[in-house]
Amino acid sequence: MTQLVIERLSASYGPAPVLVDVDLEVRRGEIVSLIGPSGSGKSTLLRVLVGLLVPAAGSVTVAGRPIDYRSRRELKAVRDRIAIVFQQYNLFQNMTALRNVTIAPTVVKRRPTAAVTSEAEALLAKVGLADKIKSYPDQLSGGQQQRVAIARALALKPEVLLLDEVTSALDPELVGEVLDTIRLLAGEGMTMLIVSHEMGFVREVADRVVFMADGRIVEVGPPEQIFDEPKAQRTREFVSRILRH
Amino acid sequence: MMSGIIAEIPEFFSYYNVIFLGKAFLYTTAMSFVGCTVGFAAGFGLAVMRHERIFRSFVLRWLAIIYTEIFRRIPFLVKLMCVFFAFQLLGADVSMFTVAVTTVALSAAAFASENVRAGLESVHHNQWDAAEAMNLGGLTALRRVVLPQAWRVIIPPSMTYSVGLVKSTSIASQIGVLELTYAAKVMTNKGFSAFLCYGTILVLYFVLCFSLNRFAAWLEERLDPTRHRAA
Numbered sequence: 001m002t003q004l005v006i007e008r009l010s011a012s013y014g015p016a017p018v019l020v021d022v023d024l025e026v027r028r029g030e031i032v033s034l035i036g037p038s039g040s041g042k043s044t045l046l047r048v049l050v051g052l053l054v055p056a057a058g059s060v061t062v063a064g065r066p067i068d069y070r071s072r073r074e075l076k077a078v079r080d081r082i083a084i085v086f087q088q089y090n091l092f093q094n095m096t097a098l099r100n101v102t103i104a105p106t107v108v109k110r111r112p113t114a115a116v117t118s119e120a121e122a123l124l125a126k127v128g129l130a131d132k133i134k135s136y137p138d139q140l141s142g143g144q145q146q147r148v149a150i151a152r153a154l155a156l157k158p159e160v161l162l163l164d165e166v167t168s169a170l171d172p173e174l175v176g177e178v179l180d181t182i183r184l185l186a187g188e189g190m191t192m193l194i195v196s197h198e199m200g201f202v203r204e205v206a207d208r209v210v211f212m213a214d215g216r217i218v219e220v221g222p223p224e225q226i227f228d229e230p231k232a233q234r235t236r237e238f239v240s241r242i243l244r245h
Numbered sequence: 246m247m248s249g250i251i252a253e254i255p256e257f258f259s260y261y262n263v264i265f266l267g268k269a270f271l272y273t274t275a276m277s278f279v280g281c282t283v284g285f286a287a288g289f290g291l292a293v294m295r296h297e298r299i300f301r302s303f304v305l306r307w308l309a310i311i312y313t314e315i316f317r318r319i320p321f322l323v324k325l326m327c328v329f330f331a332f333q334l335l336g337a338d339v340s341m342f343t344v345a346v347t348t349v350a351l352s353a354a355a356f357a358s359e360n361v362r363a364g365l366e367s368v369h370h371n372q373w374d375a376a377e378a379m380n381l382g383g384l385t386a387l388r389r390v391v392l393p394q395a396w397r398v399i400i401p402p403s404m405t406y407s408v409g410l411v412k413s414t415s416i417a418s419q420i421g422v423l424e425l426t427y428a429a430k431v432m433t434n435k436g437f438s439a440f441l442c443y444g445t446i447l448v449l450y451f452v453l454c455f456s457l458n459r460f461a462a463w464l465e466e467r468l469d470p471t472r473h474r475a476a
Contacts, residue, residue, distance in 0.1 A: 050378050079380045090375035094393040094470035103389065104379040136474060156379065 002064075003028040003191050004049075004160060009058030011048050018044045020215040022058070026160070029189040033196055033206035035226075037238060041215040042195040043087075046162040049193070050084045051075045063159065083158035087165040089145040091137040097124060097148045098133040101155045116155075123151040127181050143174030147181050154185075161185065163194045199242055203227055211235045250438045257437050257445075269428035270449050272342065276424060277411040277453070280346045284353025285403065288313075291354060292361035298373045299383035309358065316355035321413040324348050329420055345417035345424075349410055356406045364399035365391060396468040404461030408454045415450075425449055 004026040011019040019041045026032050034042040047053045049060065051069055060067045062081050068074045091100050101120035105111045124133050127147035137145050146166055153161060163182065167175045179201050185192065186205045196202050202209060202223065209226040211219045211234075219232045227243070230236045293299055295309035316324070325348045332339050332347075368391045376386035418427035425446040432442040466472065 052374055052378060076380050079378060084378050086371060086375065088371050090371040092372060092375065092390050094390065104381065107385060107389065108380045136471070139474075152379075 001028045002026070003030070003062070004193075005059075005061040006045075006049075007059045007061075009045075009048065009055055009060065011044060011053055011055045013044075013053075017056075018215050019048065019055070022215075022217055024210065024217065024220070026191060026193065028159075029191055030207045031186055031192045031194065031205055032208050032210060033194045033202040033223075034210045034212060035196065035199070035202060035238075036212035036218075039214075040212040042212050043164050044215075045212075046084060046164050046193060046195060049078075049160075049162060050082050051078060080156070081158060082160045082162060083153035083156045084162040084164060085146070085149050085153050085166050087168050089137070089142070089149040089169075091145055091149055091152070093137050096134050096136055097129060097140070097151075100137070100148055101152045104152070105155055120151070120155055123154050124148070126154075126184070127151045128177065141174060142170045143177045146170065146178045150178075150181055150185075160191045160193065163192060163196070165195050165197065167196065167198055197242075199227070211238065213238070250441055253438055253441055257432075257441055262432070265431075266425075266428055266445065266449070269423055269425045269446075270453075272422070273411070273414055273424040273449075274453060276342065276346050276349055276414045276417065276422070277407070280349025280414075281353050281407045281410060283346075284350040285357045287350065287354035288357025288359075289361050291358035292365060293387065295358075295362065296365055296387075298370075298377075299387055313355050313358045313362075316351055317359060321348065321352060322416050322419065324352060325416060325420060341417070341420050341422045344420065345414065345422045348417075349414060352413070353407070353410060357403055360399050360403045360406070361395075363402075364395035364397075367398040368394045393468070393470045397465065400461060400465050400468065404457065404464075407461075408457055411454055411457065412450065 002025055004024075006022055006024040009019055009022040010017065022041070022045060024032070034045065036042055044053060048055050048069075054069050060069070060078075062078055067078045069078075091097075092103070095103065098117070098120055101123060102113070102116045105116040105119075106113055121130070121133060124130060127150055129144060129147055129151070132140060132144060132148075135144075137148070140148065146169075150166075166182075167178050170178065175198065179198065182192070182194070182201075183205060194202070194206065206223050208220060209223050210217055211226055211230070211232070213234050219226065219230060219235045221231075225231070226235060227239055230239050291309040291313060294302075295306045295313075297306070300306070319327075325345065328348045328351065329344050332344060365387075372390050372394070373386060376390050381390070414424055415426035417424055418430060421427070429442040429446045433439050
């Protein structure tokens, strides 16, 4: 079943177009990875989906319902279904790990604190941070912060999880723990759009890989196609450049 | 000379004079406190009005900017006169004290607006992004996420400015408001030594401003989001 349909989506920052006529369908439970050079629009696509940038044209349909990103109400509804994890984690610096996870369910959804707290504790345990629930973001390593951010996104019970270069800001030895967490979610059938530069990881977890350049989708295919036998010249150049080192 | 001043002391601190000075001290305090409180609240509102992550109204933003930029640049005495004549033009019969408090509030609003703006900007925009993506509304994000991180930037300059305003209230003596400086003038005219008169209000100004600084330090400590952390 189709979870997400993106049609002829365009967006711009001021006069500069950053997304041009993007078409993409994502099935429920599918893991789609977005790769491409920086400035190709991968992160922008995720920001548009979660309503942080209003699209200039095109349509997005989530679980069969078209979304009007100009409507506040629909924007709220779409954010109940789609959660995002950022490159810089963006944890609330003034709150403990636990509070970061519980704030949206308690304050936005007004669910009872006790239930939310035990769920949040379970989520933090799941990402391997049971002993860090009372720590503040600046007391945690980058990898730990990113795992808290993943737990925080999961607490929203999203249907689709967007991961925006979640390992790019991490020290190399911390990348593994975050990737393990994502593997865990992949095993549970979470629908994910993953922007990543970890090509080995993308090849391993992605059902399909989308190669983007200059705000457009250049090529879409299974990882074997994109990495081993890319059809487009632009993809070939990119893949040969990143796989060389 | 010194012995003459010392001889004046008992008479200077007579019952009537102490009441008079106390009253002046209270007026200076009230003028500063009411003016700064109202002004800070208004300035806070202005800073929120012009913040693009909270309100997206172009009109509100520019109104707030214009007010802030103009009122930050006018000397206190000029503002005082303008407020005085503005009340007259409006035909409002208000006390000089009201004129002075209004001027303090208008000045404080402009400066507080700028301090609060700087504080809000000091918090990384990615905090707003995360809040927005989680459906926390602009004002909720402000209250629960951004402000707790912004106080440490907002409070020190605001308190420095408030101390400055306490000192500026002495200018209100120009339009005949009974406050410390005016009281000193009156006492000097009565024949008391200027050294004694101004020396006394100097101490009182110091007490007031020093208390304000202690209050600021306490507030900063209280609003520090890290204060509950285990070492």
